[in-house]
Amino acid sequence: MVKALRTRATWLVSRAQVRAYSLLKEMFGAVGVRPYHYRILAALDESGPVSQAELGRATGSDRSDISVAIEALCSSGLTARQADPADRRRNVISLTDRGRSELHRLDAVLDEAQERFLAPLTRAEQVVFLQLIARLSDDEPQED
Amino acid sequence: MVKALRTRATWLVSRAQVRAYSLLKEMFGAVGVRPYHYRILAALDESGPVSQAELGRATGSDRSDISVAIEALCSSGLTARQADPADRRRNVISLTDRGRSELHRLDAVLDEAQERFLAPLTRAEQVVFLQLIARLSDDEPQED
DNA sequence: GATTATCGTTGGTGCGACCAACAGATTGGG
């Protein structure tokens, strides 16, 4: 007996991700921004100025993709790139003031997206869900 | 104050999906199959013989993608395609015996993938998670 | 000092999702 697709965790996660992403695309699109722009700005805000390679590891993207994204963000004035004097291979990327205020604007958008995404659950269920999905999204589960 | 990316539901779902998909790709790849082949075989098993368009709606894929996938599945003998006498636009797709036994083989693989994906949770937590994610993956939330 | 590793960049590839257009077939309204 074969279990229905819609009872499989991996399938359900995939469908949920499609729903989440289309929500993000719709809402970020409405303000003229790509989701991965937000990802980078948020990671920068969290970590402070870092190299592009570290940024890639923080957001789970390839160095090469970060490279072109940073180029776009810098040329629209949201981030600044300056050579690291201590290690001349590195570019240190930092948020500009405009980048920071843009981030806050986008953050409000993302907040609403979370609301809409989690709307099918009660508040209490949302808390439980966040705790469980966090453990399932951990790439390297800790082995204490 | 901007919330960290790793506390956002949409981000966590996205990471979990990446983990789930790479697990599937690895395990299905080891037996020489693409994940979407399984998806179609499973949908067929569940619904019985249906048209390609219905298959697309069931699996959430485009008619055109179904078309080429079905072509591959038919030419490897896992499905059969015959014209619907009642509606000559339609191809009725059905599982062959080989397709059914292949499905069962893949089902075992998928079972193990679910195990591995859900391993970070206890059995009880897995049950809760499945119930919650199912509601979050529902594209058209019911409004009773 | 020579090998090894890391950084940023460019360019290319694969895959899945999506859209456009088409011919053939069916349905529905006037």
Added chain:
DNA sequence: CCCAATCTGTTGGTCGCACCAACGATAATC
């Protein structure tokens, strides 16, 4: 009955994103 609208399967194309390969420049390691 007939015309318009819709649906089906197919081909072909685009787009976004992830991933890899290679390179010159630089750092770190032995």
